[in-house]
Amino acid sequence: MARKTGSHSEITGPRIRAAALKLFARHGFAAVSMRQIAAEVGVQAGALYLYTPDKETLLFDLLKEHMDELIAAWEAEPRGASPRERLEAFVRFHIRFNLERPDAVFLSYMELRNLGPGNFAAIEALRRDYENRLEAILSEGQAAGTFAAPDTKLATLAIIAMLTGVNTWYREGGRLSRDRVGDIYWDMVRKSVAA
C-alpha cells in the first residue's frame, strides 16, 4: 500500500516540518527519532527522506526558516521616528513575534549544539544580524542623548535575554494579556537604558 488518494508531496513536506518542530521542541532533537516524526505525520520513516537528506538538515531548515522570518518580520515593521520609538517598537515586536512561535524560539535557543560547524555558523550569523539591529537603535539613542546605557553591546544582550524570557513563563489565558506584558516590559526596558 502506498498513497491513499491524491497528490501529497505539497502537503507532506510541511507536515513533516511541523511534526518535527513540535517534537523537537517538546523532547529535544536527540530524543526524537525519525520514526516518531513519521508516525506523527502518518507515514513510514523512509518517506521522510523524500523531503530531507538527513535528520540534522531537517533541524537546520527549521532554525534557518525561523531566523529568516524573524528578520523579515522586523524589517516589515513600521520604523519609528526616534530612537525611543524604535526601541519601543522592537520591544513590543520581539515579545509578540516570539509568543506566536514558542516551539521555534525554544529550538533556536536549545538545539544549536546539534548542528555541524557550518550550519551552526549560519544560524549564529543570523542571530548576530538581528542583535545588531537592536544595538544600532541603542547606539543612535546614545548619540542623541536619549539613552545612557553603560555599554550598548551588553544592553543589547541584556534586553534580548529579558524579552525572550517571556516565552518561558507566558501562558495563554493567564493573568496578563500579551499587550499588557508588552507594556510592562517596555516600561522596564525604557528605564533600564534611560539617560
Add this chain to the structure above:
Amino acid sequence: MARKTGSHSEITGPRIRAAALKLFARHGFAAVSMRQIAAEVGVQAGALYLYTPDKETLLFDLLKEHMDELIAAWEAEPRGASPRERLEAFVRFHIRFNLERPDAVFLSYMELRNLGPGNFAAIEALRRDYENRLEAILSEGQAAGTFAAPDTKLATLAIIAMLTGVNTWYREGGRLSRDRVGDIYWDMVRKSVAA
C-alpha cells in the same frame, strides 16, 4: 582485570558526576550515552550503576545539587540593610555564582524536560523558591517607595532572565572583567525598577 590500585569508591563517584555534568552540558542529556560517561572516567559502563540507579537519576542529582548550592550560597551572602542594597547584592551574586558553574546553569535551563514528573516538580519548586527571594526584595522596595516596578512578579522573571543571559556570551579573558559586568548589569537593573 578489575581495579588497578587502591580503594576507589570515594573518588569514582564524584568523577562520574563531573564527567556527566560536562558531557550533558556539552552535548545534551539524550545525546550522551552511559558508555561515553564511563569512558571519560576510565571505567566500564556497568560500573556506573554502583553509583546511580539509572541515567535520569544521575541528571536529577546534578540539578538538585546545583539548586541546593545556589540557594545555600545566597543564604550565606551578607544581607544588605536596605532593599536597594539587597537588590544590588542579588544582582552581583547571581552573575558571580552562575559564571562559576556554567555547565550546571546550562543543564538547569535545558534538561528539565528529561526529568520524570516527580523529579521535575522538585527542581521547579527549588527554582521558584529562589525566584521568591528576589521577588521579596522587590516587594519590600516597592512598599518602601524605593522601587516602582509595574509588576514585581514580572520584574523578578525579567531580571533573572537578563542576569542568567550573561552565561551565554561571557568568555574568560574577554573585554570585560566579571566585576565590570556586575557593575553594568547593576546599573541597568537598578534603573529598570527605579521609582
Add this chain to the structure above:
DNA sequence: AGAGTATCTGAACGCACGTTCAATACAATC
C-alpha cells in the same frame, strides 16, 4: 488503455543504546 512518474511502503543494514549480572581482582582484616 497504457506508459511514465511521483509518492510511499516494508524490510533490511549495521550499530549503539540502557541495563543486568556472574565472574574476577584487589584491599583490608585476622
Add this chain to the structure above:
DNA sequence: GATTGTATTGAACGTGCGTTCAGATACTCT
C-alpha cells in the same frame, strides 16, 4: 596467607536508532 567484602569487568539482553532501497501503488499525460 587465608578469608571476607568492595569495586570493577566484560559479555550479554532485547530494543531502537538513522538510513537505504527495491518494489508497490496511485496519479497524470497521451
